[in-house]
Amino acid sequence: MTQSRRTLVVGNWKMHGSHAANEQLLEALKAAGPLPADAAVCVPFPYLAQAAERLARTAFAWGAQDCSQHEQGAYTGEVSAPMLADFGCRYVIVGHSERRALHAESDQLVADKAKAALAKGITPIVCVGETLAQREAGETEAVVKRQLSAVIHTLAHCAGEMVVAYEPVWAIGTGRTASPEQAQQVHALLRAQLAAATPRAAQMQILYGGSVKPDNAVELFAKADIDGGLIGGASLKAADFLAICRAARV
Template identity: 50%
Template sequence: MVMRRKIVAGNWKMNGSKDLSEKLVGYVRTEAGSLDNGVEVVIIPPAIYIRDVVGQAGGAVSVGVQNVGQWQSGAYTGEISSEMAKDSGCDYVLVGHSERRQIFGETDELVAEKVALVVASGLTAIVCVGETLEERESGSAESVVESQVRQGLSAVSGAWKNVVVAYEPVWAIGTGKTATAEDAQAMHASIRTVLKEMGAPAEEISLLYGGSVKADNAAALFAEPDIDGGLIGGASLVAEEFISICRYFPARS
């Protein structure tokens, strides 16, 4: 049986402070050392706090950035590149989060450009896909997600070890709603099938579920065979709950 990375990543979104970086990351670093289930703990703060989080993480917690530009350098005021993220101590980059798609108009084509640069930098891209409530209710959820996967990962060029896919149903982000464990598993299995059809080593690629994951639903989600971890939003800002979510991941043989 192929062993996939088990990952619980906390996306702080546009929240945080130096004080939070010190207190929360310090606590998470200490508690992560006692985890015995093989979970890799990742914290993804706003870019301005990356240095603070890296300093507090001490190597026990991985660090990511929430977004990068589709360029590596140049006259692009306000942007940061994947090479800059790497230079600052990041291991992961979120690409194509639903809020980037919905609010900032990012397309699958743009996601593909960013993914190519991220993997070329040696970082791991956490590529976000997911459907809206309207798309789910119309019965097109799987086809929408399939298209996002195929287009967003079209430029990976074999660097699959640097790819993680996060399924985040848009209707469940920040709403308190969540897909049932069975529904989430069905979509994860569908994504793995698409990856296999693309020629990727599908059984080796970690798939995360994101969408109002909390301590009270994490165990059921993480017990599913194709769910390899979680992309956590609001709950990642509460240290005790975030670590509780990490602990709920079962040991797998």
């Protein structure tokens, strides 16, 4: 990444955790001391209060893994951006590939969720990424540009306020990782697309997600357009997550 952008490392706990296990993990994060990167954890909804209480007045921000596009109403099981704001959430993940696949979330729905989050002062982390079949068919560029385009058009002049995360679907939870060169190529493409839409593109953080670990984080974060990571499994282990945070260049 460039020196003009701080590295951001966000842990995505997915559907993991318990009150007791979280307590150990959060306490370990609290004890870490200063970090060279901005850091946050996005936790399951039931544990937002626990994360907010334990991480208050620390270097860590907290967030959620999804939000509704609606502010309120008869939407049983949904959680709105105003509710997340009540917990002091700074971030919310929208458009993760698991939600696109398992819940059939469309590009436009993801864009609407990002807009709802921003309206309440929460930074959306907008995920884009291709499947293995799409990569092998040479469709990576078209897929990620289509996914990001919907968000850019919906957010309009606010597009520069989001964080983007490139997560190749074939590298999530598989142990496979895009090479730093492959990841940088897509990150540069996304930044160019953002540059055509907002003057803030050069300052925007674009994260890489997909089996990021302590042993590959330094090389990934060294690339010009990779500004940090959206971390899955490794964020559940304090030592690994902190090692990734410390891989950031000061």
